[in-house]
Amino acid sequence: MIQSGVSQFEEPGSGKAHAVSDERLLARFVSGDDEALGELAARYEAQLIGLCTGMLGDRALAMEAVQETWLRVIRHGRTYDGRASVKTWMYQIAINRCRDLGRARGARTKRELTHHQRESDIRRGRSDSDGKTADPRLEAAVSGLEDHQRETVLLCYHRGLTHKQAAEVLGVPIGTIKSRLNKALVKLRDALGSETTTGRGIEA
């Protein structure tokens, strides 16, 4: 639990330290301080949108998923039992929202369509609204992965989550994360056409 312990004091991905832990902020929000929720959002909302966009391949759906995530945090914050860190808990909710939305709205199809749209946008020289571009071939390859492999690979390469936290979010042991990650990377490399035949171990 050390990594999660450290994450309580550091802003994810920035290395900047926070004086107030996520758990403390949630407790403050539950006791009526809405600004505490705003502080939590400042820490995690952009990250959740990034992750959900990667999961769903659709920014609008991703924002819907994140908004529903906040709704659940607001409604169930009182029942948060502290078994997992607040961060892991919120990611779990977000992943579940992505699964629900993906199932309900044919996310796979939409993701592929979005991918084609994005590819054509990129060809026209447009970029993502944040100015961030992703390799469309890679996105297509990721969308071809099995659901559990896609979730694993996106969570593990998502900035701000350690492999251990990814395992907690998905509710599987870290060994499973490692095996899934290995398999997914092999598939992605095969799908993208390997330029070299030499391999390397995956760092945890």
Place this chain on the structure above:
Amino acid sequence: MSDPALDNIERGLREMTEPRSTQEGERTELWKKALEISRADERSALIHPGRDAEFEPRPTRGRRLFLALNGVGVAAIMVLAAGVWTIAINAPSPSEQAELANEMEAAASRSDAMSEPATDKPEMIAESTESSAKLFESSALADAGAMEFDRGRRQLGIENDMIADLGDAEDETDDFRLRLSPDMARSRSASSGLEIDESVDDAAPVEIAARDEALTMPAEVEGEHPPGIMQAPRAFEEGRPLGRGNAGMFATPAIETASIVIEVDDIDYAYNTMNELPQAEFGEFSEIDFDDASAMTLNFSPYRMDEALDSIRGLGSVVEESRKPDNQLSRVNLAMSNTATAIEPIRETLEEYGLRPGMNEHERMHVLGRIKPEELVDMVERAVADIGRQIENAKRSTGLSRVRVSIKERTESDTIEE
């Protein structure tokens, strides 16, 4: 060794999930929308039964429980009332009660008359009431006589050991013999020629148990029944197997270190099954071997070692297996090493907050800036709690056995590993 293809994949994957805001350059506000929706839902859920007469609120959980308890109470009262009513209906009327009393009296008189030797004669049976009165009077006299006799014995210093005073014929009865005090038993055995070992009489139970002859069972009993818990030490000495009264469960098994390599068809299934094993005290894999993606070390309670190994073997075919006794010193060493590694990041974080030896308050405030003291205390408390948890885990792990499990998939899956 760097693989450009993998580097590109990893870079691309990071970009795919990069943090993004809702609008370019703007801070995200989805939480505010969610908060508004939630507040609106709460407002719409507010109930005013007086204002809205048609509204029928759904009972809350507590209310449902209250209603259920009320229902149970009413049902119990009804059952009770029904029982009272049934008893009242079936109760005999006063005339029936009188008749019943007469019948019972007559029956009692007849039985008295039959048990009384002096009532052989028919005329005495007819005078049953009179004879009953006489019988009562005579038994009262007998009781008074017995009490007088007892009082006389006590005045003469004679103990009330009437059972011990029984004759030899009565002494043959085991029930009576069990009630003898040791002194009485000695006196009686002397008179009857029996010998009782004085040392057994005065010895503590443990000393008696230590005497083989004191516990020696008849040969046929020993042969029929395997030794129980009390006889376990002797069973070990004599090389006999333990029976159902197995003392093994009371012994502490030795700490062991095992290593097992298995080949499985579905590696995910194997990992997940292992995670569900009732392993040790921890809810997760104790240690992951980062040099070998498929290997991990699990901590098990020594009591569960055999069961755990059986479960692991059942996941696939065993390629290699070894097992050797471990000692607690090596486990302590390992636990200290793991704890030091685990605590290091916490220590570094604390130092970033200026909590390191030799730092004065001015320097600390310079590092901390505008952090409120209570927030700093909160953070430190969490860090200390984390350290405490690590140390507690280390302490518990010193009494656990370890199994290093390496899982290989039958199909070649580790092509990208060096």
